[in-house]
Amino acid sequence: MTEHIVLRHRDLEGLDQLDVYLENGGFGALESIVKKKSPEQVIDIVKKSGLRGRGGAGFPTGVKWSFLSPDVFPRYVVANADESEPGTFKDREIMERNPFQFLEGVAICAYAAQANVAYIYCRGEFWDLTRELDSKIEQLKELGLLGKKLFASDYSLEMQTHLGAGAYICGEETALLESLEGKLGQPRLRPPFPAAEGLYGKPTVVNNVETLTNLPPIINRGADWFSSIGTEKSTGTKVFSVSGKVERPGNYELPLGATFRELIFERAGGIPNGHAIKAILPAGASAPILPATKEVLDTGMDYESVSQVGSSLGSASIIVIDETVDIAWVESKITDFFEHESCGKCTPCRDGTYWMKHIFERIMHDTAQPQEIDLLHTVGIGIQGKCLCALGDFAGLAVTSALERFGPEFDLHAVGNSSKAA
Amino acid sequence: MLAEIYTQEIEAILAKYPSDQKRSAVMPLLFLAQREYGTLTNEAISEVGELIGLQSTEVASLVGFYTLYHDRPGGKYRIQVCTDLPCSLRGAQAFADELCEKLDIRMGETTPDGQVTVEEVKCLAACDHAPMFQLQEPNGIHYYEDQSAGSAMALIEALRVKGQVD
Ligand SMILES: Cc1cc2nc3c(=O)[nH]c(=O)nc-3n(C[C@H](O)[C@H](O)[C@H](O)COP(=O)(O)O)c2cc1C
Ligand code: SF4
Ligand code: FES
DSSP states (O other): OOOOSSSGGGTSTTTTSHHHHHHTTTTHHHHHHHHHOOHHHHHHHHHHHTOBOTTTTOOBHHHHHHTSOTTOOSOEEEEEEOOOSTTOOHHHHHHHHSHHHHHHHHHHHHHHHTOSEEEEEEOTTOHHHHHHHHHHHHHHHHTTSSBSSGGGSSOOBEEEEEEOOSOGGGGSHHHHHHHHTTSOOOOOOSSSOTTTSOGGGSOEEEEEHHHHHTHHHHHHHOHHHHHTSBOSSSBSEEEEEEEESSSSOEEEEEETTOBHHIIIIIISOOOGGGOOEEEEEEEEESSOOEEOOHHHHTSBOSHHHHHHTTSOOTTOEEEEEETTSOHHHHHHHHHHHHHHHOOSOSHHHHHHHHHHHHHHHHHHTTOBOHHHHHHHHHHHHHHTTOSSSHHHHHHHHHHHHHHHHHHHHHHTTBTTOOSOOO | OHHHHTHHHHHHHHTTSOTTOGGGGHHHHHHHHHHHHSSOOHHHHHHHHHHHTOOHHHHHHHHHHSTTOOSSOOOSEEEEEEOSHHHHTTTHHHHHHHHHHHHTOOTTOBOTTSOEEEEEEOOOSOGGGOSOEEEEETTEEEEEOSOOHHHHHHHHHHHHHHHHHO
16 A cells, blocks of 8 residues: 555645645545534444544444434543553654644544534643644634634534643543543543543543544545455554564554564564564553464454454554563563553552562562462463453453463573573 | 742633633643742642642642652753663663763662753653653653664753753
8 A cells, every 4th residue: 555544744745734734635524524414424424434443442433423422512522642552653643743634533523523622632741742733723723724613604613732741541541531630540430431421521532543533534535435445344544553673663554454474574674683573562562462473474453353363453553572582571561561550549450560560570580489470370360350441451461471372481580490581 | 829920821721621620720730830840849739729729639649640740859851761662672771771871870860960860761652763762841841762872961961051051
């Protein structure tokens, strides 16, 4: 595929400038729906396109919108720009380089949801980027593309950015809403889901930046066009963030269903220094590690196929591990991450990640007893299925899957095993 | 007092949220207080609480929860190096170690002149440009990508000069 749909700035110089964006059809999608389509019709188009959430869960976007409690107002739309999954850096490129397509997408979502206020929740570290977005929003207001009575209709829309302050868990949508309400960023018990009771207890749609950025082209070119890209159940393209042991780390936009092999070896240039690939983390820290077998490398990166080989696509942040890297070390880093980011609300997650971190410290110092490696597995199992949000499951699953798939690399660190791991 | 120095800015912050949801303004107000006072002391925290009718203890728990708020003094400039997994696969740890060595401090410490603190942070969504860090200064956060100890030291020297003037 040569054309970019989400990373369109790569094909069009200066697309981050409003005049260039407008010259290239910008805000035509918003204008056409506000003038000619009902919110229900927009929801139908998005349902038909097959677009699924790009923030990790892959939930069908139009279906999610149709869950909004009927006749309850005001409603809110919140763009999830918290992007904090290790290895994920696509939303940042989108917002920096193709900001107006993203903002138009937010507006389309807001119109479909009949929300008059949309918030963009950016992780606090995106400070400079958020200031830029603020000025872009001002430009849109000046041109009447945001504000009261858009395109001489009765529909009005206001947009506000909101900065987080450093907490991975605020990417989880209910923690994000708590944080936006000025509270600790801790997930809520569900149901109720945000579509029923979200921000300030009102019906709310939360969507990822990349999801929203797909909306203008879907409106402009139609649901059939969009669903002709990708696979039957995973339609459209995906921006894959590739990091770790590759020649050319970066974002690559490919149709869903492209293989790991194409992404890693053709696009990202393969493994440096003639080393062999060993493992793949397909969704940052938040999905089981995959041994880079021939079967896995030839697997299509779509929601269904990655599950079939024993992991999940998540936010599609592909971290590549080569033969020089010790898997026990990889998992110790991942466990550090989750221990640091657990919000502390549930005991299994808070204490389980703490214990795993301490066992890993001993493993990495080669002072762990063989039984402690078994204990690590027990703790990892113990966290899963007992927590309020998926972070706990991710933390447990990362470790148990690695122990099951790369056990000997852990055993090398046990006391009494003199041959050290690479 | 923040209310006097930043009257307009505070109004603009409050206007972002529904008038009966002032609490939502607490995070931007904490950033404002941190800009003014450097550290979020008890006084700064209760001042923010008063602006939106929130107990100091509640504001303080937010300060403890979010990593970009600081209730303990550190350097005026915080160099926050990402040493998370993807960056560590591309030399971030060696970079962090070398930087600390050049500054003659350990990770987490502040240089004797009180200007620069070096800290480790988790993924900053810049893994394709490792080694990288963000600079948190009183009024903002900026990214520095594809760094070497040399380029970081050059920045730090410039900051030290600036820090003495400001
Ligand atoms: C621990 C955790 C962290 C998450 N972090 C993010 C994030 O940084 N960005 C994001 O868009 N979604 C994140 N999500 C997913 C959101 O909860 C939510 O599913 C998503 O924002 C919905 O938007 P989408 O349907 O457009 O993907 C996270 C989920 C969990 C459990
Ligand atoms: S699983 Fe972990 S991160 Fe999620 S709510 Fe419970 S303690 Fe918080
Ligand atoms: S791991 Fe360092 S920016 Fe992502």
